[in-house]
Amino acid sequence: MAPPATSAAEDDLPPLDRTGEAARDAMVSDFLAGLDPKETARRLIAELEAEVARLESAAPPPKPLACKAGCAWCCHQGVDVTLPEASLIAAWLDKSVPPAERRRLVAAVRDVAARSRGLTPVERQRAAIPCAFLKADGACGIYAVRPLLCRAALATDAERCRRAFVGGEPGTEETWREPAAHAKQLVLGTAAGYRLATGSRGVYELHALLAAVFDKVDGAAGA
């Protein structure tokens, strides 16, 4: 099986700051302790949510957030996830989604992975391919276990999101930067820790990684 695509070349990844270094070290500790990767993902989610709560008083967004139920322009881009996050999502789908709906989602994930293959992040955004988990009403179909970078995608101008993510103007969105920066360091640091512990890269595009996980899990089940 070919390794899943990533959204950036390894050399292009930004350096770790203190948050990233702490996430790297925590990932190595989790691995050496034999912690279930799903628990690592839950730890990361709790850490991000605590940081967003802290920022709300310490460094609030410059304008009121525009994010609300049903607004999903930002769900038309590639999303980087770590292996622990993918593990949590795959397990949640197995446990919480009826078999027929799971089969539909698996097919949708594979379809998006195929349509996105080989695209740069900007090309992927210009293509405006909706996330496989985006529901017709604009809700996230895996809200409870959604990726860190989705949780931290907080914007202050919905029209600029529309233009950036489905209007062919990538990079023009207006966001609350601090949560996104923190989430990115958690992702990069966790990936770096995974790489140190296992030798394999720990960050991949959401659909590419899940498609590979489904191939492995469903292939084993059918063997």
Ligand code: SF4
């Ligand atoms: S996982 Fe959920 S929040 Fe993230 S891009 Fe997909 S639909 Fe949107």
